Amino acid sequence: MSEQNTPMREALKEAVKAIEAGEVPIGAVLVDSSTGTVVARAHNLTEGNCDPTAHAEILAIRMRCEQLSTPRLPDHDLYVTLEPCAMCAAAIAGARLRRVYFGAYDPKGGGVEHGPRIFNQPTTHHTPEIYGGIDEDAAAKLLQNFFKDRR
Amino acid sequence: MSEQNTPMREALKEAVKAIEAGEVPIGAVLVDSSTGTVVARAHNLTEGNCDPTAHAEILAIRMRCEQLSTPRLPDHDLYVTLEPCAMCAAAIAGARLRRVYFGAYDPKGGGVEHGPRIFNQPTTHHTPEIYGGIDEDAAAKLLQNFFKDRR
Numbered sequence A, B: 001m002s003e004q005n006t007p008m009r010e011a012l013k014e015a016v017k018a019i020e021a022g023e024v025p026i027g028a029v030l031v032d033s034s035t036g037t038v039v040a041r042a043h044n045l046t047e048g049n050c051d052p053t054a055h056a057e058i059l060a061i062r063m064r065c066e067q068l069s070t071p072r073l074p075d076h077d078l079y080v081t082l083e084p085c086a087m088c089a090a091a092i093a094g095a096r097l098r099r100v101y102f103g104a105y106d107p108k109g110g111g112v113e114h115g116p117r118i119f120n121q122p123t124t125h126h127t128p129e130i131y132g133g134i135d136e137d138a139a140a141k142l143l144q145n146f147f148k149d150r151r
Helices: A003-020 A056-068 A086-095 A136-150 B003-020 B056-068 B086-095 B136-150
Strands: A027-032 A037-043 A076-082 A099-104 A129-131 B027-032 B037-043 B076-082 B099-104 B129-131
Touching: A003 A027, A003 A037, A003 A056, A003 A076, A003 A099, A003 A136, A027 A056, A037 A056, A056 A076, A056 A086, A076 A086, A076 A136, A086 B086, A099 A136, B003 B027, B003 B037, B003 B056, B003 B076, B003 B099, B003 B136, B027 B056, B037 B056, B056 B076, B056 B086, B076 B086, B076 B136, B099 B136
Parallel strands: A076 A099, A099 A129, B076 B099, B099 B129
Antiparallel strands: A027 A037, A027 A076, B027 B037, B027 B076
Protein backbone atom coordinates (compact mmCIF):
# COMPACT_ATOMS: atom_id res chain seq x y z
CA MET A 1 0.00 0.00 0.00
CA SER A 2 1.46 3.31 -1.04
CA GLU A 3 1.73 6.26 1.37
CA GLN A 4 -0.89 8.06 -0.72
CA ASN A 5 -3.50 5.47 0.19
CA THR A 6 -3.20 5.78 3.94
CA PRO A 7 -6.01 8.33 4.34
CA MET A 8 -8.32 5.95 2.44
CA ARG A 9 -7.63 3.35 5.12
CA GLU A 10 -8.75 5.93 7.67
CA ALA A 11 -11.89 6.53 5.61
CA LEU A 12 -12.53 2.77 5.56
CA LYS A 13 -12.24 2.70 9.37
CA GLU A 14 -14.94 5.38 9.46
CA ALA A 15 -17.12 3.23 7.20
CA VAL A 16 -16.78 0.35 9.69
CA LYS A 17 -17.91 2.69 12.48
CA ALA A 18 -20.99 3.47 10.38
CA ILE A 19 -21.90 -0.25 10.30
CA GLU A 20 -21.56 -0.43 14.07
CA ALA A 21 -24.00 2.52 14.27
CA GLY A 22 -26.51 0.88 11.91
CA GLU A 23 -25.76 3.34 9.10
CA VAL A 24 -24.87 2.69 5.46
CA PRO A 25 -21.09 2.07 5.59
CA ILE A 26 -19.53 5.08 3.93
CA GLY A 27 -16.62 6.94 5.51
CA ALA A 28 -14.64 10.05 4.60
CA VAL A 29 -11.62 11.95 5.82
CA LEU A 30 -10.23 15.34 4.88
CA VAL A 31 -6.50 15.91 4.53
CA ASP A 32 -4.90 19.34 4.83
CA SER A 33 -2.75 19.28 1.72
CA SER A 34 -0.16 21.66 3.18
CA THR A 35 0.69 19.27 6.04
CA GLY A 36 -0.59 15.91 4.74
CA THR A 37 -2.49 15.45 8.01
CA VAL A 38 -6.01 14.01 8.40
CA VAL A 39 -7.98 16.93 9.89
CA ALA A 40 -11.58 15.63 9.84
CA ARG A 41 -13.18 12.18 9.91
CA ALA A 42 -16.82 11.29 9.47
CA HIS A 43 -19.18 8.52 8.50
CA ASN A 44 -22.71 8.48 7.19
CA LEU A 45 -25.19 9.48 9.91
CA THR A 46 -28.43 10.13 8.02
CA GLU A 47 -30.51 7.87 10.27
CA GLY A 48 -28.84 8.62 13.61
CA ASN A 49 -28.80 12.38 13.05
CA CYS A 50 -32.25 12.39 11.38
CA ASP A 51 -30.68 14.43 8.59
CA PRO A 52 -30.82 13.47 4.90
CA THR A 53 -27.76 15.67 4.29
CA ALA A 54 -25.60 13.88 6.89
CA HIS A 55 -23.45 12.04 4.36
CA ALA A 56 -19.83 11.38 5.36
CA GLU A 57 -18.45 13.96 2.92
CA ILE A 58 -20.75 16.76 4.05
CA LEU A 59 -20.13 16.07 7.73
CA ALA A 60 -16.34 16.13 7.19
CA ILE A 61 -16.55 19.38 5.20
CA ARG A 62 -18.79 21.06 7.79
CA MET A 63 -16.47 19.91 10.59
CA ARG A 64 -13.36 21.34 8.99
CA CYS A 65 -15.08 24.57 7.91
CA GLU A 66 -16.14 25.09 11.50
CA GLN A 67 -12.57 24.44 12.74
CA LEU A 68 -11.15 27.04 10.36
CA SER A 69 -14.13 29.45 10.38
CA THR A 70 -14.36 29.46 6.61
CA PRO A 71 -16.87 28.14 4.08
CA ARG A 72 -14.09 27.22 1.61
CA LEU A 73 -11.32 24.63 1.87
CA PRO A 74 -9.10 25.02 -1.20
CA ASP A 75 -6.05 23.35 0.40
CA HIS A 76 -7.84 20.15 1.30
CA ASP A 77 -8.22 16.71 -0.22
CA LEU A 78 -11.17 14.41 0.46
CA TYR A 79 -10.89 10.64 0.72
CA VAL A 80 -14.26 8.89 0.63
CA THR A 81 -15.01 5.18 0.35
CA LEU A 82 -17.76 5.56 -2.28
CA GLU A 83 -18.20 7.78 -5.32
CA PRO A 84 -19.93 10.94 -4.02
CA CYS A 85 -23.61 11.47 -4.84
CA ALA A 86 -24.82 14.63 -6.62
CA MET A 87 -25.48 16.43 -3.32
CA CYS A 88 -21.99 15.74 -2.00
CA ALA A 89 -20.30 16.47 -5.33
CA ALA A 90 -21.99 19.89 -5.45
CA ALA A 91 -21.01 20.50 -1.80
CA ILE A 92 -17.41 19.58 -2.71
CA ALA A 93 -17.54 22.16 -5.52
CA GLY A 94 -18.95 24.74 -3.08
CA ALA A 95 -16.14 24.02 -0.62
CA ARG A 96 -13.54 24.32 -3.41
CA LEU A 97 -11.68 21.14 -2.38
CA ARG A 98 -8.43 20.51 -4.23
CA ARG A 99 -8.73 16.75 -4.82
CA VAL A 100 -11.23 13.94 -4.33
CA TYR A 101 -10.07 10.35 -3.96
CA PHE A 102 -12.92 7.86 -3.88
CA GLY A 103 -13.16 4.09 -3.40
CA ALA A 104 -15.93 2.15 -5.11
CA TYR A 105 -17.74 3.45 -8.18
CA ASP A 106 -21.51 3.87 -7.68
CA PRO A 107 -23.49 3.46 -10.91
CA LYS A 108 -26.82 3.73 -9.04
CA GLY A 109 -26.24 6.75 -6.83
CA GLY A 110 -22.95 8.34 -7.91
CA GLY A 111 -22.91 11.91 -9.18
CA VAL A 112 -19.28 12.19 -10.32
CA GLU A 113 -18.71 9.43 -12.90
CA HIS A 114 -22.40 8.57 -13.22
CA GLY A 115 -25.80 10.27 -13.36
CA PRO A 116 -25.53 14.07 -13.33
CA ARG A 117 -21.69 14.06 -13.48
CA ILE A 118 -21.62 17.27 -11.48
CA PHE A 119 -18.02 18.26 -12.24
CA ASN A 120 -18.55 17.85 -15.97
CA GLN A 121 -21.37 20.42 -15.96
CA PRO A 122 -20.37 23.74 -17.52
CA THR A 123 -22.16 25.47 -14.61
CA THR A 124 -20.11 23.81 -11.84
CA HIS A 125 -18.48 26.42 -9.59
CA HIS A 126 -15.31 24.38 -9.27
CA THR A 127 -13.82 21.09 -10.44
CA PRO A 128 -11.41 19.27 -8.15
CA GLU A 129 -8.94 16.68 -9.39
CA ILE A 130 -10.71 13.30 -9.19
CA TYR A 131 -9.14 9.90 -8.53
CA GLY A 132 -11.58 6.97 -8.47
CA GLY A 133 -11.19 3.30 -7.56
CA ILE A 134 -8.76 3.78 -4.62
CA ASP A 135 -8.97 0.67 -2.37
CA GLU A 136 -12.13 -0.04 -4.35
CA ASP A 137 -12.50 -3.70 -3.30
CA ALA A 138 -12.41 -2.97 0.42
CA ALA A 139 -15.06 -0.25 0.12
CA ALA A 140 -17.31 -2.33 -2.13
CA LYS A 141 -17.06 -5.37 0.17
CA LEU A 142 -18.19 -3.34 3.20
CA LEU A 143 -21.25 -2.14 1.31
CA GLN A 144 -22.08 -5.56 -0.16
CA ASN A 145 -21.90 -7.26 3.24
CA PHE A 146 -24.00 -4.53 4.81
CA PHE A 147 -26.82 -4.86 2.30
CA LYS A 148 -26.61 -8.69 2.24
CA ASP A 149 -27.08 -8.77 6.02
CA ARG A 150 -30.15 -6.53 5.80
CA ARG A 151 -31.99 -8.53 3.17
CA MET B 1 -52.20 37.10 -4.70
CA SER B 2 -53.64 33.61 -4.43
CA GLU B 3 -53.62 31.67 -1.17
CA GLN B 4 -51.14 29.26 -2.71
CA ASN B 5 -48.53 31.99 -3.00
CA THR B 6 -48.56 33.06 0.63
CA PRO B 7 -45.68 30.79 1.70
CA MET B 8 -43.56 32.27 -1.11
CA ARG B 9 -44.08 35.68 0.48
CA GLU B 10 -42.71 34.17 3.70
CA ALA B 11 -39.73 32.83 1.77
CA LEU B 12 -39.16 36.31 0.30
CA LYS B 13 -39.13 37.76 3.83
CA GLU B 14 -36.41 35.26 4.69
CA ALA B 15 -34.44 36.41 1.63
CA VAL B 16 -34.63 40.00 2.92
CA LYS B 17 -33.24 38.80 6.27
CA ALA B 18 -30.33 37.28 4.35
CA ILE B 19 -29.48 40.69 2.86
CA GLU B 20 -29.52 42.24 6.33
CA ALA B 21 -27.05 39.53 7.39
CA GLY B 22 -24.75 40.16 4.39
CA GLU B 23 -25.68 36.87 2.76
CA VAL B 24 -26.86 36.17 -0.79
CA PRO B 25 -30.64 36.83 -0.59
CA ILE B 26 -32.27 33.45 -0.91
CA GLY B 27 -35.01 32.33 1.45
CA ALA B 28 -37.01 29.14 1.90
CA VAL B 29 -39.91 27.86 3.96
CA LEU B 30 -41.31 24.38 4.42
CA VAL B 31 -45.03 23.77 4.59
CA ASP B 32 -46.57 20.72 6.24
CA SER B 33 -48.96 19.66 3.49
CA SER B 34 -51.38 18.01 5.92
CA THR B 35 -52.04 21.30 7.77
CA GLY B 36 -50.91 23.94 5.25
CA THR B 37 -48.78 25.54 7.97
CA VAL B 38 -45.27 26.96 7.52
CA VAL B 39 -43.14 24.77 9.82
CA ALA B 40 -39.57 25.89 9.02
CA ARG B 41 -38.03 29.12 7.70
CA ALA B 42 -34.44 29.73 6.69
CA HIS B 43 -32.21 31.92 4.60
CA ASN B 44 -28.80 31.44 3.11
CA LEU B 45 -26.08 31.43 5.79
CA THR B 46 -22.99 30.11 4.03
CA GLU B 47 -20.77 33.00 5.14
CA GLY B 48 -22.17 33.54 8.63
CA ASN B 49 -22.22 29.83 9.49
CA CYS B 50 -18.91 29.17 7.68
CA ASP B 51 -20.66 26.28 5.95
CA PRO B 52 -20.81 25.83 2.18
CA THR B 53 -23.87 23.60 2.64
CA ALA B 54 -25.86 26.24 4.57
CA HIS B 55 -28.22 27.07 1.72
CA ALA B 56 -31.76 28.11 2.69
CA GLU B 57 -33.29 24.84 1.45
CA ILE B 58 -30.87 22.62 3.36
CA LEU B 59 -31.22 24.61 6.57
CA ALA B 60 -35.01 24.40 6.39
CA ILE B 61 -34.92 20.65 5.69
CA ARG B 62 -32.48 19.99 8.54
CA MET B 63 -34.56 22.11 10.91
CA ARG B 64 -37.79 20.24 10.18
CA CYS B 65 -36.12 16.81 10.20
CA GLU B 66 -34.76 17.61 13.65
CA GLN B 67 -38.22 18.72 14.86
CA LEU B 68 -39.80 15.46 13.68
CA SER B 69 -36.79 13.17 14.37
CA THR B 70 -36.85 11.79 10.85
CA PRO B 71 -34.57 12.07 7.83
CA ARG B 72 -37.53 12.07 5.41
CA LEU B 73 -40.33 14.62 4.92
CA PRO B 74 -42.77 13.15 2.39
CA ASP B 75 -45.71 15.33 3.50
CA HIS B 76 -43.90 18.63 3.03
CA ASP B 77 -43.69 21.28 0.33
CA LEU B 78 -40.74 23.63 -0.10
CA TYR B 79 -41.06 27.25 -1.19
CA VAL B 80 -37.73 28.78 -2.18
CA THR B 81 -37.06 32.12 -3.85
CA LEU B 82 -34.51 30.77 -6.37
CA GLU B 83 -34.29 27.59 -8.43
CA PRO B 84 -32.41 25.11 -6.19
CA CYS B 85 -28.79 24.26 -7.05
CA ALA B 86 -27.68 20.66 -7.63
CA MET B 87 -26.74 20.18 -3.98
CA CYS B 88 -30.13 21.35 -2.73
CA ALA B 89 -32.06 19.48 -5.43
CA ALA B 90 -30.33 16.23 -4.43
CA ALA B 91 -31.02 17.00 -0.74
CA ILE B 92 -34.69 17.57 -1.63
CA ALA B 93 -34.73 14.14 -3.32
CA GLY B 94 -33.10 12.63 -0.23
CA ALA B 95 -35.72 14.22 2.03
CA ARG B 96 -38.51 12.95 -0.26
CA LEU B 97 -40.34 16.32 -0.32
CA ARG B 98 -43.73 16.26 -2.01
CA ARG B 99 -43.54 19.55 -3.96
CA VAL B 100 -41.06 22.32 -4.72
CA TYR B 101 -42.25 25.82 -5.58
CA PHE B 102 -39.40 28.12 -6.63
CA GLY B 103 -39.21 31.80 -7.59
CA ALA B 104 -36.59 32.95 -10.09
CA TYR B 105 -35.02 30.60 -12.61
CA ASP B 106 -31.22 30.33 -12.28
CA PRO B 107 -29.51 29.51 -15.60
CA LYS B 108 -26.02 29.90 -14.03
CA GLY B 109 -26.40 27.90 -10.82
CA GLY B 110 -29.72 26.06 -10.99
CA GLY B 111 -29.82 22.27 -10.87
CA VAL B 112 -33.51 21.65 -11.53
CA GLU B 113 -34.34 23.28 -14.89
CA HIS B 114 -30.69 23.93 -15.78
CA GLY B 115 -27.29 22.24 -15.58
CA PRO B 116 -27.50 18.73 -14.13
CA ARG B 117 -31.37 18.74 -13.97
CA ILE B 118 -31.20 16.48 -10.94
CA PHE B 119 -34.83 15.31 -11.00
CA ASN B 120 -34.61 14.33 -14.66
CA GLN B 121 -31.75 11.90 -13.93
CA PRO B 122 -32.83 8.26 -14.09
CA THR B 123 -30.79 7.70 -10.91
CA THR B 124 -32.62 10.27 -8.77
CA HIS B 125 -34.05 8.69 -5.61
CA HIS B 126 -37.21 10.75 -5.82
CA THR B 127 -38.85 13.39 -7.99
CA PRO B 128 -41.10 15.97 -6.34
CA GLU B 129 -43.69 17.96 -8.24
CA ILE B 130 -41.97 21.15 -9.43
CA TYR B 131 -43.54 24.59 -9.92
CA GLY B 132 -41.12 27.30 -11.12
CA GLY B 133 -41.50 31.06 -11.58
CA ILE B 134 -43.70 31.73 -8.50
CA ASP B 135 -43.35 35.43 -7.55
CA GLU B 136 -40.37 35.33 -9.90
CA ASP B 137 -39.97 39.11 -10.29
CA ALA B 138 -39.76 39.79 -6.55
CA ALA B 139 -37.11 37.10 -6.04
CA ALA B 140 -35.08 38.18 -9.07
CA LYS B 141 -35.18 41.85 -8.02
CA LEU B 142 -33.79 41.04 -4.57
CA LEU B 143 -30.87 39.18 -6.13
CA GLN B 144 -30.21 41.82 -8.80
CA ASN B 145 -30.13 44.65 -6.26
CA PHE B 146 -27.88 42.65 -3.97
CA PHE B 147 -25.28 41.98 -6.64
CA LYS B 148 -25.54 45.51 -8.07
CA ASP B 149 -24.77 46.98 -4.64
CA ARG B 150 -21.70 44.78 -4.25
CA ARG B 151 -20.11 45.64 -7.59
